[in-house]
Amino acid sequence: MAGRNGSNQEKAKVIETLRPAYKLCQLLTIASLASSSFYAALKANQQPPKNKDQTIIETIQAIRADDELVSFADALGYRPMTHYINQRRAARGEKPVNHKRVQRIMQENKLSSHAYERQTAKYKSYKGTTGRLHKNWLNRRFQTDRPTQKIGTDVAEFRWGTETINERTFGSFFIDFYSGEIISHALSLHPNTDFVLASLEEVQRRSQQVPYLVTIHSDQGTQYQSTAYQMALKQSHIRQSMSRKATPIDNGVVESIIHQIKVGTVLNHEYATRDALELAINQWIDSYNTKRIRERNNWLTPVQMRLLYETNKAA
Known part of the structure; x- marks a missing residue:
């Protein structure tokens, strides 16, 4: 018999076991258990166990x-x-x-x-040395204590429909290493310098509002070797930095976030049209910037991280 201090449900289990051999009233007296409590505990024992999770x-x-x-x-x-x-x-x-x-x-x-289990081939914009190459100023030192100081960029490919080469759009992304915020992006059917320059405009605007040197890091893609792109950076007093040839890890932060964009779109979803795909990319970026908390941001979203810096600076 369970001790007198045992739970009513434990006592009820023991009493049920002994009932064939003893009178119920005797067992209840020994267990110091009222009959109403016994039947309530018996009913509770018959209920399926509650999932605490x-x-x-x-x-x-x-x-x-x-x-x-x-x-x-x-x-x-x-x-x-x-x-x-x-x-x-x-x-x-x-x-x-x-x-x-x-x-x-x-x-x-x-x-x-299991969203990260699928992989896709990476778009390669490198066509050899077609313009001027620049030093790797960052050398994988991605960390920074202020927004807009270190920015990474890259071009990625996304496909819709039956995913042929005629059903693909390209994205140009500029990402702030401080908070992971996707500062700006552009989508186009043609991965040329013009669409990279279009996505650069917001970065140029922000760079004019900070008192320190801004560095933009990229791979050695033809867009970043072009005279037009390099002149745009020079006119905005932005320092250009480039990865070593065929070394994606030199731009690892950007590679990681672009892969997240693909995980949230083309790697786990299908899009019948270009418009549907580009809408999904735009929505993902907006949601990521304003809703996606990040551990390295102390569980703030990218935009919250930037705004907190601006608030503290103004105080």
Whole structure:
């Protein structure tokens, strides 16, 4: 017989086992258990065990279905997912959960992201030495303590329809290494210098508002070797930096974020038309900049990180 201090449900289990051999009233007296408490505990024992993780599972599913996060929610790992969960739990007045518990729950319930499993060939804009090459001023020193100081850029290819070479659009992206913010981008059917210059305009505008040297890093693509691009940087007093030949890791931050764009679009979704694809890319970038929290930003979004810097500077 369970001790007198045992839970009512534990006592009820033992009593049920012994009932064939003893009278119920005797067992209840020994267990110091009222008959009403016994039957309540017996009913509770017959209920299926409550899944303590169910609320968290439902929250993960809600985050994945959130219209504001849907463009990247499927690709979230357990660490950022933990912070999104805790934001919602705090709003409900609930205690935060540990990231290790979220990791376990996602693994056990097949909620882990598989969005990064697909790969695609990288567009290569390098055509040999067609213009002037520049020194690698960054040399993989991507970290900076202020926005617009170190910026990376690259051109990427995205395909729609049956994904032939006639069904592809190109994106030019400028990314701030301070916060990961995609400062500007342009989409075009032709990966020429003009569309790179179009995406450069916002960077030029921001560079005029800071008192320090701005460096833009790229690979050795023909667009970045062109006279027009290099003159645009020189006129804006922007220093040009280039990766070594065939060394993508020299521009690793940009490579990583462009891959995230592809994960959120062409690697896990299909688009029937160019318009549908370009709309998805634009929406993903807007959502990423304003909704996607990043661990290296102390769990702020890229835009929040920049605005916090500007607020602290103005104080």
